[in-house]
Amino acid sequence: MTVFPSSIDVFQATDAASESSDFEPIKAGSRRRRTRRIGHFVFRPLMLILILGLLILYLHTTPLDSIDHRSLYWSTIRSELFQQLDLTLISSAVVTALAVLLGILLTRRKAPVANSIVTALATLGQAAPPVGLMILAALVLGVGARTAIYALIIYSILPVLRNTVTGLNGLDKAILEAARGIGMRPIQILVGVELPLAVPVIMAGVRTAIILNVGTAALATFINGGGLGTMITTGIAVDRTPIIVAGSVLVAVFALAMDWAVMIVGELLSPS
Amino acid sequence: MSGYLQYLRYGYQTLLSESLSHVLIVVAAMLVSFVVAAMLGLLAYRRAWLAEPLLSITSTALTLPSLALFGLMIPIFGLGFVPTLIVLVIYAVMPILRNLITGLNSISPAILEAATGIGMTRTRRLFVVEVPLAWPIIVTGLRFSSMMVVGVAAVGAYVGGPGLGATLFNGLAEVGSRSAVPEVLSATIMILLIAIALDGIFWLISRITVSPGIR
Amino acid sequence: MALDLSPQEASNMGTELQRRRSVIELRDVSKHYKDAGAPIVDRLTLSISEGEFVALTGPSGCGKTTTLKMINRLIEPSSGQILINGQDVGDLPSHRLRQGIGYVIQNVGLFPHMTIADNVAAVPRLLGWKKDRTTARIDELLSMVGLEPSKYRDRFPRELSGGQAQRVGVARALAADPPILLMDEPFAAVDPITRTSLQDEFLRLQQSIRKTIVFVTHDMAEAMRLADRVVIFGPQSKIAQVGAPTEVLSAPADAFVASMLGSGRLVQLLSCVRLRDVSLDMWPTIAEGLGRDERLAALSSAQRQGKDRVLVLDDAKRPLYWIHSDTTGDSSKFEVDCKLELEATSLRDAITQIVYCPHDCAVVVDGNEAFQGIINLKGIRRSLIPLAGAGTTAATIGVEK
Structure with a gap:
């Protein structure tokens, strides 16, 4: 099986975009980027609140029957929201921990082979359909939230691992050389130099994991994994448009909110 | 293993026809979204202030779960081929457009100045210099887009769209039956193969169409 | 009189050129940007003649590049007028204008x-040339800039060194044989050794193509070395001085120009001043094939002037050999070992030659080898003092300030 070179990174072009704006005059550019960021921070929650407001308005102006009501109880929505959070956060935490650990192992001395294998596998993983993995996992392990989390982990581990490996390999070789030169032992170099330097890489891994898992977690409903996607599948099953709309909007708002939260945390943690 | 062979014996025709329709809807979505992305990209090229908001929208939209988009299409377009195609197009446009804008923005100012300085018009410069230089990045966008859309199309079967997703959900409905695992496994592998094949085709396209001077 | 000049002579005479047809004219041109307070170019008036090589130079941010880019309208002037061959540059669509300017x-x-060939062919293709004409032109140009066409035609820019890339850049600019060439720091990005050889080659090329060239450089020495006329931009976008390199070097207009020229000014001046710019000493000569008595008479008359030798010329006044009186009472000849060409030789070259010459005396001839006079170190020093004197004082004052 061939996996073609120059595989694609989810965030590759986005990074290039932030670089390309460096062509602008330095002062104006950085000022503009900052205002854009601040705008993003404030604008996103406002937009999400507006969308939720519109959803509530829509649900209040639409005649709802008892089936609709059952799905739209606040307690139902709340428990689905928590299931969704569980699915996303647990899988992302496990994926990040695994990826960092594996990443460190793979980047120890002379493991470029491991690196290219990971890259190839990650490309392959990207080609795998998440819904297929989800259903396959259910058939093998049985339905339920636990299986959904396994499926999420399997799906997102490779891209995150690849990001981590690339990041760790990309650390300035001169610094590592210097660390060796002043007589640090490998373990000291790892703990004292490499890991602190790799914090941004690891953070990027967390971010990738969460974004991938948020998108896929909505599919957990197919295998009884719960989450906000349940409203959509219920709505389709009982043929109730208000439930479908409410479910879709909530899933979308959840994803955008998580993305926003990840962005905020990343910004707060990044040294500027 | 014998169960698998048994499934393939009676299931291969469905598998093949679903693979074909899967490929067709993906290709249709790619063609439409290439045109849409090219038009939006051109707009962003002519109106520079549009580039920033378009880039934000593309990266934001990519974080939307596919199921949510499918759900939102149902009240408007109902179930079936059309809403599936629309969702696929929305997804496919994003990476293409993003890389188109990024690619065009990443060209060295010296080259642009040289092109203008020797008397190229803006349009000529775009097609003779800028697009060829941004082309590797654009093709990367197409590759990423196609791989993602192949996966999203599998979810489309849930809202009545064509393709291999139907077999997946079929298998899910028959949990416990002997045919369930072979069905889902072979459909998943087919989807994987389609994604890899498309990736390979775009890789080939980029090998052929990207100038050796910038490879 | 001016019409009788050979191109070579004309190119070297800034004052003569100003009398010739002006190709580029800037009239009261200004450029200011909205957010910046002071204009970057402030009411600049400049006239550039056909075949003239003008260098715009000055510190960074002085407006020299802006001025250049206003000529081909990469930057539009805020006010004023720019004419090329009497026609306002705004009259043409900007891309048409640029197609006619290298x-x-x-x-x-x-x-x-694009391959090297495609790069060079860019403008001919814009102009819709026939394919074989373009192909022929590519080869002609690549040879002209010293790149073997068969070897470089199909290469890509990344396979070239900096110097080679810059040659291709020049070839591309010359592709459609435009009468005007605008050059923005063309040799700045290459290493010093390559730069010098590119400059030499470019000067040689210019001798044969005779383009009207506007050349921007921050390197004063480069400006002095290459240009017929130098425009020095001073602070506040004012023109500090305009003149031939020798004029500027010998008499910097003010302390700013002197400080820009720096301490190497005299050495640069030696490179810029040619033998035709200084007054040569005369020397007794006689025609070839005269008898013994006439030779001796000439020698004794020379000795009365304190000169121990006489130069023998042929019918076309070409120096053949020296004669001097010997012990036998007759004259004996010895060869002319130091002969310098009037037009091409700079004082710097002359000094180098004379230092190695056993008689502290070089014979100067013109393009037809005809005798023009002689030059020695004393003569060089004598002609340099008036050139350098005034400026030296100004420079000293400038430095002390």
């Missing part, structure tokens, strides 16, 4: 996705 930029700006 443009070479600092970072070369070769199109990396």
Whole structure:
């Protein structure tokens, strides 16, 4: 099986975009980027609140029957929201921990082979359909939230691992050389130099994991994994448009909110 | 293993026809979204202030779960081929457009100045210099887009769209039956193969169409 | 009189050129940007003649590049008028205007996705040339800039060294044989050794193509070395001085110009002043094939002037050999070992030659080898003092300030 070179990174072009704006005059550019960021921070929650407001308005102006009501109880929505959070956060935490650990192992001395294998596998993983993995996992392990989390982990581990490996390999070789030169032992170099330097890489891994898992977690409903996607599948099953709309909007708002939260945390943690 | 062979014996025709329709809807979505992305990209090229908001929208939209988009299409377009195609197009446009804008923005100012300085018009410069230089990045966008859309199309079967997703959900409905695992496994592998094949085709396209001077 | 000048003579005479037809004219041109307070170019008036090589130079941010880019309208002037051959540059669509003006930029700006041939062919293709004409032109140009066509035609820019890329840049600018060439720091991005050889080659090329050239450089020495006329931009976008390199070097207009020229000014002046710019000493000569008595008479008359030798010329006044009186009472000849050409030899070259010459005396001839006079170190010093004197004082004052 061939996996073609120059595989694609989810965030590759986005990074290039932030670089390309460096062509602008330095002062104006950085000022503009900052205002854009601040705008993003404030604008996103406002937009999400507006969308939720519109959803509530829509649900209040639409005649709802008892089936609709059952799905739209606040307690139902709340428990689905928590299931969704569980699915996303647990899988992302496990994926990040695994990826960092594996990443460190793979980047120890002379493991470029491991690196290219990971890259190839990650490309392959990207080609795998998440819904297929989800259903396959259910058939093998049985339905339920636990299986959904396994499926999420399997799906997102490779891209995150690849990001981590690339990041760790990309650390300035001169610094590592210097660390060796002043007589640090490998373990000291790892703990004292490499890991602190790799914090941004690891953070990027967390971010990738969460974004991938948020998108896929909505599919957990197919295998009884719960989450906000349940409203959509219920709505389709009982043929109730208000439930479908409410479910879709909530899933979308959840994803955008998580993305926003990840962005905020990343910004707060990044040294500027 | 014998169960698998048994499934393939009676299931291969469905598998093949679903693979074909899967490929067709993906290709249709790619063609439409290439045109849409090219038009939006051109707009962003002519109106520079549009580039920033378009880039934000593309990266934001990519974080939307596919199921949510499918759900939102149902009240408007109902179930079936059309809403599936629309969702696929929305997804496919994003990476293409993003890389188109990024690619065009990443060209060295010296080259642009040289092109203008020797008397190229803006349009000529775009097609003779800028697009060829941004082309590797654009093709990367197409590759990423196609791989993602192949996966999203599998979810489309849930809202009545064509393709291999139907077999997946079929298998899910028959949990416990002997045919369930072979069905889902072979459909998943087919989807994987389609994604890899498309990736390979775009890789080939980029090998052929990207100038050796910038490879 | 001016019409009788050979191109070579004309190119070297800034004052003569100003009398010739002006090709580029800037009238009261200004450029200011909204957010910046002071204009970057402030009411600049400049006239550039046909075949003239003008260098715009000055510190960074002085407006020299802006001025250049206003000529081909990469930057539109805020006010004033720019004429090319009497026609306002605004009259043409900007891309048409630019197709008729060669443009070479600092970072070369070769199109990396095109072969060298395609890069050179860019403008001919814009102009819709026939394919075989373009192909022939590509080969002609590549040879002209010293790149073997068969070897370089199908290469890509990334396979070239900096110097080679810059040559291709020049070839691309010359492709459609434009009468005007705009060059923006073309040799700045290459290493000093390559730069010097590119400059030499470019000067040689210019001898044969005779373009009207506007050349931007921050390197004063480069400006002095290459240009017929130098425009020095001073602070506040004012023109500090305009003149031939020798004029500027010998008499910097003010302390600013003197400080820009720096301490190497005299040495640069030696490179810029040619033998035709200084007064040569005369020397007794006699025609070839005269008898013994006449030779001896000439020698004794020379000795009365304190000169122990007489130069023998042929019918076309070409120096053949020296004669001097010997012990036998007759004259004996010895060869002319130091002969310098009037037009091409700079004082710097002359000094080098004379230092190695056993008689502290070089014979100066013109393009037809005809005798013009002699020059020695004393003569060089004598002609240099008036040139350098005034400026030296100004420079000293400038430095002390």
